Amino acid sequence: MTIWLYSLGSVAVVSIISLLGAFLFSLRYEKIRKFIIYFVSLAAGALLGDVFIHLIPESFEKSDSTALISLSIIGGMLLFFILEKYIRWRHCHLPETEVHIHSVVSMNVVGDGVHNIIDGMVIAATYLVSIPVGVATTIAVLLHEIPQEIGDFAVLLHGGLSIKKALIFNFLTAILSFLGAIISLVLGPYVQGYAQSLLPIMAGGFLYIAGSDLIPELHNHENKSSSVSVAQLIFMILGILSMLAVGVVG
Numbered sequence: 001m002t003i004w005l006y007s008l009g010s011v012a013v014v015s016i017i018s019l020l021g022a023f024l025f026s027l028r029y030e031k032i033r034k035f036i037i038y039f040v041s042l043a044a045g046a047l048l049g050d051v052f053i054h055l056i057p058e059s060f061e062k063s064d065s066t067a068l069i070s071l072s073i074i075g076g077m078l079l080f081f082i083l084e085k086y087i088r089w090r091h092c093h094l095p096e097t098e099v100h101i102h103s104v105v106s107m108n109v110v111g112d113g114v115h116n117i118i119d120g121m122v123i124a125a126t127y128l129v130s131i132p133v134g135v136a137t138t139i140a141v142l143l144h145e146i147p148q149e150i151g152d153f154a155v156l157l158h159g160g161l162s163i164k165k166a167l168i169f170n171f172l173t174a175i176l177s178f179l180g181a182i183i184s185l186v187l188g189p190y191v192q193g194y195a196q197s198l199l200p201i202m203a204g205g206f207l208y209i210a211g212s213d214l215i216p217e218l219h220n221h222e223n224k225s226s227s228v229s230v231a232q233l234i235f236m237i238l239g240i241l242s243m244l245a246v247g248v249v250g
Contacts, residue, residue: 039147045243049140077205079205126138126199
């Protein structure tokens with residue numbers, strides 16, 4: 001019951017805060033636009049920190065096969081490549097540029113729905129491993145979800161939806177994260193090695209997101225001044241330190 005409460009509570013917090021970010025975007029986008037890149041930096045650091053401080057060490061600790069864990073990490077990276085390639089799951093946070101505009105709103109909704117199901121599965125699965133790992137992964141997902149949902153919300157608005165309809169679509173896709181969490185919570189106790197097998201796959205997925213989506217956005221940001229670059233690095237380090245702090249406290 002404790003794991004269920006932690007998992008569903010974490011999913012609820014992630015969903016509420018990410019939707020709040022999208023709502024604030026609709027009210028005052030011009031004021032928060034210049035700060036989105038720092039959320040992206042923070043998210044990149046948190047994802048990398050969670051991978052190398054929690055997910056990968058925990059994966060090797062619970063497995064006797066180094067080769068299997070390594071292949072699972074690579075498999076996770078390939079899985080997320082397929083998701084982006086064929087389901088059009090994107091991690092764009094700067095939709096005001098021509099490169100980031102996606103014309104097919106329906107595909108964005110489908111991609112976001114799949115994204116949220118996987119987030120829910122990951123959060124619950126990591127709580128099945130241990131509460132500290134679950135907390136760390138929840139924070140990493142949360143920091144990534146804020147700019148992600150703002151980007152998704154902007155795509156829906158660019159696609160012609162009203163603010164009200166965009167919020168409704170975002171809310172409906174956010175609910176799917178509960179479905180993902182319930183899948184892991186139901187399967188976990190009955191499928192031997194379920195959570196342990198999912199850890200390295202998600203480590204590879206987080207590496208893919210940070211390396212192929214988030215960090216390139218930092219390089220391609222319109223403001224390339226040295227002060228902005230230094231700030232990006234600082235926020236990325238803060239994201240890594242947040243994961244380290246969870247490990248120390250846990």
